[in-house]
Amino acid sequence: MESQSRPPKLMVRVKATMRVKRYSPRTEKTYCYWIRYFIRFHGVRHPASMGGSEVRAFLEYLAVERQVAAATQNQALNALVFLYRHVLDQPLGDIGEFSRARRPRRLPVVLSHEDVMRVLSQLSGPMNLMATLMYGSGLRLIETCRLRVRDIDVERQIITVRAGKGDKDRTTLLPASCISSLQHQISTAKRHLDVRLDHGRVPVTLPHALDRKYPNAGVSLAWQWLFPASRPCCDMVGKVVLHHIHPSAVQRAVKQAMKAAGLPRPGSCHTLRHSFATQLLSQGTDIRTVQELLGHKSLETTQIYTHVLGKGFAGVRSPLG
Template sequence: MANSPFLESIRHVMRTKHYSIQTEKTYLLWIKRFILFNQKRHPKDLGEQEVTQFLTHLAVNRKVTSSTQNLALCAIVFMYKHIFERELTLLPDAIRARAPTRVPTVLSHKEALSIIGLMKPKYKLMFSVLYGSGLRKAELLKLRIKDIDFDAKNLFVFRGKGGKDRTTMLPNKLLKPLQTQVEKVRAIHTKDIAEGNGMTSLPPSLARKYPHAVREFKWQYLFPSTTRCEHPYDGYFCRHHLHSTALARELKVAVKSSGVAKHVTAHTFRHSFATQLLMAGADIRTVQELLGHNDLRTTQIYTHVIGQHSSGVISPFDID
């Protein structure tokens, strides 16, 4: 099924709609699983009943989380809407996975700096940006030279989660390290050009609109990969951004060495950015804009994290 013409047709539609590579892989994986669950019957011969059974199977037998079940549903809905031009109406007897109410793990300022301080220089800068600017990991990796405004002390996030653009703050302490990083990228780019390359990876739509941008310095990634690779859509050899697994490896080692007894991911630094701002008295609407949240309720989860620190409430055990 790996070379299935049907799956390739879905891939083609997703690329014409400029979905990310990661979304493409994930959607195709869930569509493949849906087909296999139904004994490889063609999806055009299936409908609401089969989709309901598949979702129930995921919740009851596979015990997936609600977000995983919703992701599978989104993939299937995409297939029926854009391939078969058919809207699904889910049956009410589908068992949906419960979404647990979670409070995000956050680091104190001291813990965040202790972990970052144990990293190699390149990763130290990357995690400093995560913590200092509140970026998501994917947003950090996709930063390009043009996205840094040293004069205004801003970072421009192009097509963040949900396809939204936004700006966020750039800490004063990171200005010089980032300027140094820009010069390192310039040296890499100059060497690539001398070797007859110098191209970065661009979305197909941008590459067609700005054909010369692919070799321009301002479009180079701020944290480029150490090697060049083939562009997944257009086939030219280019220098992509650093892979996310490199960050995960560095973080795992640093957390272990720091002795911080918390489950820490790259996203934990974004959570910590938000809570530190709120504890310092920042307006929650401002924090919402910096994080790029659509709904204020998403940002309000951090008020549960800071709890007593925001209201002045103390435990009766601490009363003299």
């Protein structure tokens, strides 16, 4: 009986708090990593017995000794702020000055339309469609993987991105050239659903507690993944479900396609999204429209693409012609 009265362990509390606040599984995994790292760094002391000075020392270590990127240091800081504010209920406050990891200003790699077409020609089937959507709709890789049948509006030529970065919804363009492939992919999703209904009724994973509110949503066509995983798996409570395709599989396929296309510079899935933005801006699309299509919180993030465009942007030309 005594063991049952003990408070839950720290990491159990961290995970429970993150799930109540609806953080993504990826963020949960990342924050847990940094919290464990912080605890080990300070000799396995409990965070409740530490505070701002220990956090500052840890961040200094990451920047000076580990020489991590600025984004990585900020990620660690965010994890610890979350721990102290939401789990331990003892906010850090001002932790003072510490060495900041340097954030180098680098321009994104972008491809010409012709180069993108060469890359796409090296892909087939769902991989081709996913890469095409990243370029033609400006989707992030994870947003593409998470598309469901209900997110595709062929009639209005709109794609709805649900719970994108920052847990925000937005709409973006559905290229007319993708309609036929998308309709084929939806038909494939329906066939796969029919097979699963005939062999055990395996549902797809659903956001939050939707499966309790709508018990049949997981086996309805609208909620099916557009790009499902090749086989079912077990979720966190041991239930057999069908997840979406893993992003790493798409990353490998696109990387191989770019290598086969003989590109002068290496790229990634995000290069296709970068290329979407620069193509729109070079055609004269308003930068705020591009910001909305990309789902950028800040216009400053979108403005980096104006530095990549060169003489064609907004009609500006060098005095030398």
